Amino acid sequence: MNTSLTNAARLFTAGLRALLVLTVVTGIVYPLVVTGIAQGLFPGKANGSEIEADGKVVGSSLIGQSYNLPLKDGQETPEPDLKWFQGRPANGLGTNTVNTRYELILSGATNRSADNPELLRWVKDAKAAVVKDNSVPGHPVRPEDVPADAVTSSGSGLDPDISPEYAGLQVRRVAERNGLPVARIRTLVDEHTTPRTLGFIGEPRVNVLELNVALGELVARAAGH
């Protein structure tokens, strides 16, 4: 009995020592070396691909944002600021419930199933809103023209991109709200459309933040003239 206990203790000690040594290798040396290389070679990317406008950081090109009007008194959900291109819905995003000294954004999906009544309502409401917001006099948007990404939430809730179809559908509205020619906005969208990588990987996409930064510059230039 005594020897088997001693043996078990010796074995456990060996296991613990192995863990501690390998923690030094894979939990301290490895991440620090990788961080050193990353910060040396790709500092911008390693720190979150931040982009600036007018000398100020306006976000990360990888992280989707909301483009809303400030909340009015008594309002619970803000309205979209239709001057700007809008991203995908983000019904799965949350806020932190522990460590509440921070106001963190919690990435996440809705996790609603394809037959979930709440999801069906969100999709229908979103579609109606996209049709209403983007219809301009003489150019109504038909419900069947609304692409799926415009009415569904992404996996992270932080999708930075929209489809070229959804961007194209917003062109007339954005042009009207900013008093700019439709053709100029359409060109802007084309310039910010990224094709599939190597022609076949992923989907063609438009980065909403980069597009809005460029739109902001265009609006400022037009106002300057």
Next chain:
Amino acid sequence: MSPVLSGVLQLLALVAALALAHIPLGNHMARVYSSGTHWRVEKWIYKGIGADPDTEMRWPAYLRGVLAFSLAGVLFLYLLQRLQGVLPGSLGFASIDPDQAFNTAASFVANTNWQSYYGEQAMGHVVQTAGLAVQNFVSAAVGIAVAVALVRGFARSRTGELGNFWADLVRGVVRVLVPIAAVGAVVLVACGVIQNFSGIHEVGQFLGAPQQWNGGAVASQEVIKELGTNGGGYFNANSAHPFENPTPFTNLFEIFLILLIPVSLTRTFGVMTGSVRQGYAILGTMAAIWLSFVALMMWTEFAHHGPALQAAGGATEGKELRFGIGGSSLFAVTTTLTSTGAVDSFHSSYTGLGGGITMLGMMLGEIAPGGVGSGLYGMLVMAVVAVFVAGLMVGRTPEYLGKKIGTREIKFAACYILITPALVLVFTAAALALPTPGDSMTNSGAHGFSEILYAYTSASNNNGSAFAGLNADTQWFNTTLGLAMLLGRFLPMVFVLALAGSLARQQPVPATAGTLRTEKPLFAGLLAGAVLIITGLTYFPALSLGPLAEGLAA
């Protein structure tokens, strides 16, 4: 180009990349685990452990090493989380509650990486980097070690010796995982994955007030999360989060990393047993199952049945635009046919049948190509069963790779196969019979049932993905899922190592004209049939209550 064609081309590119990579890596691993020399850094590590890497172990000693090391891992990770509140470098995050800390410790040591916590609000730098990411490396190395021990059981004869666990563990980390991970991490950073220790900081926004963001050592953790088929995300959204998986290319690269070692190990198996064609038969079976699952998944996701998806005009709910439906389907099938559980899209919002495909992938025992190590030993156990079935058909003593499959071997294989279904079905039934666990469901009806069935399937098979609508941070789920993960990982290992010991003792029987040719396509077909019938049918009643009911109604 249509999205369907893009999906198919991505699939072909992946197959081509794996075809090129698996031979050199498989040969490399065969050399690593047969080598008689030690690197200098390894000698230092052995000194630190206090172990002699040249002592051969019989199966009970090998198993004791696995269990002692894993027990130390669970205790260390548990304590690290419980003490987080007072550790420096933790961003001021609080300590994790006991039930959740147990669940997470069990989860990462068992190579499952089920997460009942939200990464970005719960775990600071120290726990993520020196706790969770370490287990990503070492739990993967343990899996490979056990697989290699089984391969030695086939390759060796008239000895009970299976190698040295400490040497296999250390070599797996030092010569296989760390070098690939270091290169892969730099590739990921070059594409936009973050790698810093900036902690929580403010970032300005285009409109409105700045936001608070987490920084962290994400790339170094992301790469081993995929390479070691672990799956625990730095952020709650896992590989859907743009900081973990920023571009369509990184998506394909991460799928490649998931498949790389499990596929290459079939080559290692072939080389170490002296017949690469035996390795190809195993790989062919894995590839056939994986390809048919991918085809089914793409079909059902592009067809987007289900009221909400029909209304939207596409199955884009829970999927990132940049990956598309093709890239997301490829990831979902790959992560559930391996023991990974990382997600780039949320399976709960897949079509009913698509969700069922992810579940069936795990239920087959994650053998196509499976987790690092666990995929190979799972498939080899199935091969033992398949030759046994074939032997019964012709009335001949079955043998595999020159080893007789007798009563003893088939008992170990049968026990191995029975463990996970027992865990999944008993725990699911218990959760549904009790009054409170059902309160954790987000969806109702068939999909609500699926949330719970998915959770126990994922935990018992050491996958870690979820129908994440389920609120799993309750004492019931933290405790039972934690137990399911530990039992689902280590009980099968007991039988694998016992089988390996039994095989290694045998004198090989010479092949005759009557020997079943296990390197031929006929055997690969028999093996695939055995996998589908034995494990698939076990779960058919449960599947018909959940995803089949949902999918057929749509």
